[in-house]
Amino acid sequence: MSLPLEGLSAIVTGAGRGLGRAEALELARLGxxxxxxxYGRPGRDGSGEASAAPAEAVAAEIRAAGGRAVPHLGDVADYDSARDLVELAVSTYGKLDILVNNAGILRDRMIFxxxxxxxxxxxxxxxKGHFNTTHFAAVHWRERFKSGEGTGQGEGHGPGKERGQGEGRGPVYGRIVNTSSExxxxxxxxxxxxxAAKGGIVGLTTSTALALAKYGVTANVICPRARTRMTEDVFAGFAEPEGGEVDPLAPEHVAPLVGYLASPAAARVNGQLLVVHGGMAAVVERPRVAAKxxxxxxxxxxxELDRTVGGYFAGRPAGETFAASEVLGLKRG
Incomplete structure (x- = not known):
């Protein structure tokens, strides 16, 4: 029995540690x-010297388990570096099928x-890092489509041709999984x-999903919860499991959904936002009108506005913002 991702190639950015590492290992496990x-910089704020060691260590771990992997040291926010990343996948494996964008940094400060x-x-x-890699991956998939290459693996993606490009083209295979946040x-x-950046990534993803659907490419976005060096402060107050229990905030809870979205089985999942953690995945609806x-x-x-709009908010909790303080409940320890 073949593996779900057998014969496919993938890029995972920010894969030297944390979520990216878990996602890279899962994609490799699936074939x-x-x-x-x-980029290998030690500071979660992007500080420190770049190092190939984190990417090389994960690639070596994949190869030791019998998989195929190569490292790439590069800043995805650099346009040329992102181009080199996609070209490396194509030159090494013949094509690119899956792009998982995970790279990021934190520089927290109040707005003032x-x-x-x-x-x-x-x-x-x-x-910009998400845009750069998505751009070059999209160029690759569009060129393959225009050349007449079709895998027949796409489903429900719309017409299999581009205006002025001839008849009878089937879809290529492409999957994008982007990383947003609650x-x-x-x-x-x-x-x-x-x-702001994470909100922008959602907009980028839904736009990309619409633009690339006709080529056989899907684009989805996840909001993961995971205990990594990026979130060590955020989850400092959440209890860690004891007695061998699985940590609900372990990155390994997020990776299976990424693997699924990258697979042919998820052909009909496109332009979606999902929250994932601790054995739970939730599909988030687009904003809906609450009052008119x-x-x-x-x-x-x-x-009139004071009577209608003002009256509506007068009956709601003081200080309530656009969204609830927690979209999905998570108990503190």
Whole structure:
């Protein structure tokens, strides 16, 4: 019996540690050949000297288990480095099938104290980094489609041709899994840069899903909860398991969903946002209208708005923001 990802190749960014490492190992376990990307800087704020050691260690771990993997030392937020990353996958494995974007940094600060560089650096690594790799992967898949290469593995992706490009083309195979965060859904007071970047990643993903569907490519985004060096402060107050119990915040809880979304079995899952942790996966709906008010005449008066909109919020908890403080409950220890 073949493995779900046998014959497919993958890139996982930020795969030297934490979530990225767990995802790279899972894709390899499912049969994919993996390019393990990591810039290897020791600080979670992106500080320190770049090192190939983290990516090389994960690639070696995959090979020791019988899989195929090569390391890539590179900053995905650098346009040329992202191009080199995709080219490495294609030159090593003949093509790219799966892209998992996970690389990121943290530079937390309240909005009134945040510097321009703290804003720019986080937006650059998270949002531009996701764009760069997605762009070059999309170019690769579109060129394969236009050349007439079709795998026949796509399902429900729309017409199998591009205007002016001939008849009878089947879809290529492409999967993108991007990494957002509940910080964008529920707010995070000390992370305006991170929350903004993660919200942008959702918009990037849904736009990409619409643009690439006709080629046979899907794009989905996850909001994972995991205990890593990136979240050591966030989850410091959450109890760790004792007596051999599995940590519900272990990165290994997130990796299986990534493996599934990367597989042919998930062909009909496209443009979706999922929260995942501790043996739970939840599909998040797009925003829905909570209340609607109509003006008595053509234009609202101040008094009408105070009566309608103001009245609506007058009956809600004081200080309630756009989203609940926690989208899905998680008990503190």
């Amino acid at each position: 994919a050949a993996v390019v393990v990307n990591d 104290a945040m510097s321009e560089s703290e804003w720019d650096s986080v937006i650059r690594v998270h949002l 910080a964008f859904l529920a707010g995070s007071a000390s992370q305006p840069n991170y929350a 008010f109509d003006a008595e005449k053509e234009v609202f008066t101040f008094e």
